[in-house]
Amino acid sequence: MPTNTFTDLCRINVKGGDGGAGCMSFRREAHVPKGGPDGGDGGDGGSVVLECDPQLSSLIDYRFKHHFKAERGTHGRGARRHGKDGSDTVLRVPLGTVVRELDHETLEPAFEIADLTQPGQRVIVAPGGAGGKGNIHFVTSVRRAPAFAEKGEPAQDHWIELEMKIMADAALVGMPSVGKSSLIARLSAARPKIADYPFTTLVPNLGMVRAKTGESFVVADVPGLIEGASEGRGLGHEFLRHIERTALILHVVDMTGGYEGRDPVEDYETINAELSAYAAELAERPQIVVANKCDMPGVEEGVERLRDVAERDGHPFFAVSAVTGEGLEELVLETAREVHELRQTIEVDEPLVDVSAKVEQMRRRRDRAIDIRRESKGVWRVSGGAIERMVIQTDWDNDEAIAYLQHRFNRIGLDARLSSEGCLPGDEVRILGFAFSYEGADAEEDVPYDEVEAVAFEVEGVESADDAADPVGERLAGTGEEE
Ligand SMILES: Nc1nc2c(ncn2[C@@H]2O[C@H](COP(=O)(O)OP(=O)(O)OP(=O)(O)O)[C@@H](O)[C@H]2O)c(=O)[nH]1
Ligand SMILES: [Mg+2]
Incomplete structure (x- = not known):
């Protein structure tokens, strides 16, 4: 049988590294009984990257191994020490490889991520999670000793399809x-x-x-x-x-x-x-x-x-x-x-198109979408990639962290959206396995959490009784996530 094109097709599961947790810590010095917050950020997780290699002539490497992960970021520490970023996992594919994202449920091709036709061309297929912010980021004029930090962003795993279209030599x-x-x-x-x-x-x-x-x-x-x-x-x-x-x-x-x-x-x-x-x-x-x-x-x-x-x-x-x-x-x-x-x-005659940026933009756009459904009388279900990650990055044992999360909900317009859907104060709002009581669209306006750059921060001495009760410098915010 004559063939017009040869194809080589395989499906792999890729997952970026999780972000490391931000650190909740306060400065400690010999002559200062209790310093200001100094918890560093968690490192970003590495990404899974595909790279086009003209020396390869098939997708044989992906026939038997199907799961690929990048390294996770390490946790932030006290004294403003940031965690280390996880390294990327680079998967080499032959020239002429078309990459498609598969639908999570049906595993049918959802959209084309990239068509890799130039030597050295790269595309991020699974971005790593962002590192959580340390408590130095949550300082404001009124909240000078934030006793919480953010957990690392978990990276998502997904399936992609690789198809090599053979180009004749x-x-x-x-x-x-x-x-x-x-x-x-x-x-x-x-x-x-x-x-x-x-x-x-x-x-x-x-x-x-x-x-x-x-x-x-x-x-x-x-x-x-x-x-x-x-x-x-x-x-x-x-x-x-x-x-x-x-x-x-x-x-x-x-x-x-x-x-x-x-x-x-x-x-x-x-x-x-x-x-x-x-x-x-x-x-x-x-x-x-x-x-x-x-x-x-x-x-x-x-x-x-x-x-x-x-x-x-x-x-x-x-x-x-x-x-x-x-x-x-x-x-x-x-x-x-x-x-x-x-x-x-083979010379690269056109500048390499950075397909990663385009793919990332597309993902983020879809990620930011928020879906609100009424589950039963007085009970609402909110879903969406970005909002679910905010919930996952929150330390649920920490009231301050929860208050901060509610402030973020307000800022991204969730409260207003809920209200326009018909959600009433006192209704239950569910996100993943967590439930909140809805307090109305305007209730949170004055929550004083503006994210402040670490460099702009200056605090001396003890701020609150809470801080005094926790005089130790380092405590990771990410419960259960410690290495
Ligand atoms: N004696 C001899 N005959 C050959 C040789 N190679 C091909 N032929 C004959 O030449 C004729 C044409 O061969 P094809 O292989 O069909 O030629 P082609 O170049 O593909 O032709 P098109 O597809 O029409 O362009 C056939 O009858 C073949 O058997 C050879 O090395 N020696
Ligand atoms: Mg012929």
Whole structure:
């Protein structure tokens, strides 16, 4: 069966590292009985990143291992020491890999994350969680000794699909009936139609060729080219478009001259003229000249003339037969060698598009969406990625932390949204496994929690009885999250 494209498909689960917890701590010095807050932030979790590597030719690495995680951030500590960021996990994928996000429930493709076509191109597929803020961030003019910190943001895991669309490393180019399909059939497992009339091949076929050295490359067998193809004769542009992305050209010449008794050197010049007429750059591509049908009698003189011309043009030359297999081993070795070399020198001609930023923006937009549903009389369910994480990042054993959370709800407009949905003071509002009593849209307006930069902060001495009761410097806010 001829194939137009090879695909390699797999699904993997990726998870960024969790953010480290912020620290709740107060400064302690010999001559100061109780200093101001000095709890550092938790480190950010690492991300899972895909990177496009031209040396890879399959997704085989993801066949058997399906779960990939990045490192978590460490917790913040006293004396304003921030936690360490977790390192990224970089997964290498071949050129031509399309990445799709899968729906959480159905595992069906939801949207395309990226199409990785340039060497070195990267995309973050699972961002790490942000580190929680230390208590130095929660100081305001009235709340000078905040006795709480934020937990780290948990990273989410999700499934993505990787699909590699194979791009041919080399293309068999030549007049109709010169034996292009016969060659690919002989060299690979591809089984294209072969016949002694022109334009037998109408769509490109791909074949994977493995050299004796173990190296493999993909060859495209494309429809025959004739004089005037660059102007649209024969399959013209259609055909030429297919080789535009191919690095190496295997230029096949029929040494018998076909029924018309054409001259091999003239054929060779005609094809090269068509290539440069279509795109000057195509004629500059590295080429290997393949003199085919050398099993036939009377070809020697033509072989010598074509060899001279090929050498004049600086192209390697091979006299072969797709029927007997003569000369093919050497041809494959040279092709493998050139393909390998070309893969290493592929140049990035456009600046790398930072797809990560776009993906991240899209995720955040969806994340910020808040869904409010009435569960029963007087009971409301609020859901949404960002709001659920706020709840998870809160230390529920700490009243101050809860008050701060309520202040954040107000600030992002949740209270107003609830009110417009019909939620009344005294109703129950549920988020994940937690429940709050709704106090009305305007009740929280004066809660004095503005986030203040750590550098702007100056506090001396003890602020409250609460602080005095907890004179010890370091206590992690993230209960159950300590390492
Ligand atoms: N004697 C001999 N015949 C060959 C050789 N290679 C191909 N042929 C014959 O040449 C004819 C055309 O071969 P194809 O492989 O279909 O040629 P093609 O270049 O793919 O032709 P299009 O797809 O029409 O462009 C067939 O009859 C083949 O059997 C060879 O090395 N020696
Ligand atoms: Mg063919």
